[in-house]
Amino acid sequence: MTSRWLLPVVAIGAMGAIAFAALTWREQQRVYHLVLATGGEGGQYFAFGQAFAQLVAQHHPDIQIEVQATQGSPQNMDWLQAERVQLALVQNDTPALPAARGVAKLFPEMFHFVVAKNAGIESIADLRGKRVALMPEGSGSYALFWPLSQHYGLTPNDFQAKSYSPTAAHEALLQGEADALFRVIGLGNGTVAALLQSDRVRLLPIDQVEALRLSLPYVEATQIPKGSYDGGLPIPATDLEVVAVNALLVAHANVDDDVVRRLTQTLHEFRNELIQLYPAAVMIEPVEELPNLGLPLHNGAQAYYGQDQPYFLVEYAEPIGLLISVSLLIASGVWQFRLWLIGRQKNRADMYNLEILDLINRVQETHTLADLKVIRQQLFKILQEVVVDLDIDRISPESFQSFTFPWEVAINTIRHQEVLLSQSQSCPPSTEDNPDA
Template sequence: MPESIYKKAALPVIIISVIMVIISSVRWFDHKNKVNTVILATASQKGQYYAFGKALSKVVKKHNPKINIEVIPSEGSQQNEQWLQQQKVQLALLQSNTPLSASLDVVSFLFPEVFHLVVRSDAEIKRVSDLKGKRIALMRPGSGSYSLFWVLSHHYGLQASDFTALPMSSQEAFQALETGKVDAMFQVIALGNSQMTKLLRNPKIKLVPIDQGAALQLSVPALENTKIPKGAYNGAIPIPQTDLSTVSVRAILVSHNQVDSNLIYEITRILYESRNELVKENVQAAMIAAANSNNQMGFAFHPGAQAYFDQDQPSFIVEYAEPISLGLSVVLLCVSGLLQLRVWIQGKQKNRADVYNLQLIELIEKVNQAKNIKELKEIQKQLWDIFEKVIVDLDCDRISPESFQSFTFPWDVALKTIHHRETLLSTGITNGSFSDSQLSKIAEKDS
């Protein structure tokens, strides 16, 4: 390949290689030092979702300072699901009965949330069907508790016109029940809630069983049969007095499937491997399902979370994509440098061969001007000296085989010119004029 083509090809490759090295270096450095802020939508600031979110944020920050979980309040599961779809948030806490769009994936099942139907003792409500004609405090529309109440009431044959539904905040509902402004309150909440504990220690307030959990599962598969254990809300005078049948639904941590898998993997890892620390911050974390039991109800799990559950480490290429890119760029740069070096060496080899060729041309000129055999012998000696040098340079790669081939032609011409000049001198002809007899003698000698 001609030297000019090598140079034209090498320069763009070197420039591109340098740019790739710079870009890869900047991206790798940025990735290693970047703090990822993730927004987590929960529920009311006074609710358990918000409290759990703050606990998770604190523990994740402790174990990985490059992940900052920003916890924000919301109206509940319905709003959280919408925010996730709109990518206004990256994580959200939902109830597992919440329909998820195809763009959302589960990160983990968390703690169970239990149906609490709490009534005033004087309201004569012993079962769900007794809510007919009563005033019922519900959580605000958009919350999981609100939507699940209608599932429950329809199952027991109640219509919206059969009772008075009064949506309000959790705090307002507790106060309304205590003061007699409502006859009952329904909330889906984790066991051990401090507000619920305080409320149930009022002798005028009691829990009503919900004992058709298996039947409710036919319409909402996410529901689970469960019990509120005897003494869960008071041990001295047991509240409830016996294990109370009810229904529960799991809180789940959900993410948009476009969120980086490595980021979700790390949050999932900390969630499970640092659960003891999480329990200290929020007792509900003690009821988080084991990692190997998360494959349930046909939910699609985020690839990052699934990788952790399967105990799969990220592939070598995925984990070291940026260093590999940097390495390849460096290799490409080195190859480009070697290519340029080769062009330079070939140019140098050609220049050295050109020097020898010029010397041969000068010797040929001297041969034509030689006056006697002695001068020819001296020129012939110089010719063989040049040949020796060329052979040594060829052996040491100071000239290329191609340059050697180009050298042999003028060298052979020079050698033949010496022989021809020697013939002319030996016959005494040097002026270029030949008689017929002299030409005949020259021809005989050359032959």
């Protein structure tokens, strides 16, 4: 490389190194601000969101999660699609919108059907003519009640349904302003436990899960174990057959992949710490393979779940080995061709050099200017041929450089010989050689 190019190249390299270092430093100092849509402030989602945000802050200080109270899953999904939030908690029955990507399955949420003891209600089918307290419109509980009641042959005109906040719904049931209450929530919720302490209400089972799955394919059969809400009485008195949906953590597709990978890692690898902050997290099951969440996985979550899968190099060892072998074979062929080409170029340059040496010998034996002119013409013809060969890569630039030295020696030898011949032919004969002088 010539000196005039060296300084610019060094300068560009230094600028690139500085830019790379600056970008690396900036990335290390970056703080990610995320908003997590949960649910009502007295609900499971909000409590989980606060615990999860605290845990993430402890292990990843560069990820700050703001917990946002909402009306529930449908609103959360809408806000995620609109990028008003970057993370959301939703029930798995919530219709997924295009921007939503799955991160993790959290805990099951049981259908809680609580009725007044004096209301004469033994199942959902007995709600005809009754007053039903529902969760806020827009919540997952509210949305699930209608297909559930339809399965039992009821229409909205068969009963009186009214939406309340969770606290107000519990109070309405206790005060006799409602005959039944329907709520979907994780097991062990404190407000539900307080409600069930009253001797005015009781918790009823919800069965027919296989039939329900015909219209609600996302529900699962589960149990509320005996004594879940009070081990002394106990409440419930026996294992209670109910159905459930799963709570999911979802993220917008645009959230940084590494951030989502670390969120997923925190959720699973620091689960014991999360349980201390939020006991219901004990129901988050360990994941041994890529989970099926009913919507596409986020790339970051997939990177975490797939880390125990065979490495790419191991899984594709045979085709990679074949590719490497073929590449080496091609590279070897290209190298051999290059060596052959370099040798061929050198041989051609050597041929020209030998021709020039032969011309130099002829110059020294030449005694007429006419013969020197012929040799000069041959020398320039060789130069012309060499330049053409250089242009079409029949000789290399290095060979051309080695050619120029003997060529210059030859042209200087011709000039010198011309001078000598010209002087000898222009000098007059001496008097000693002229007998008539």
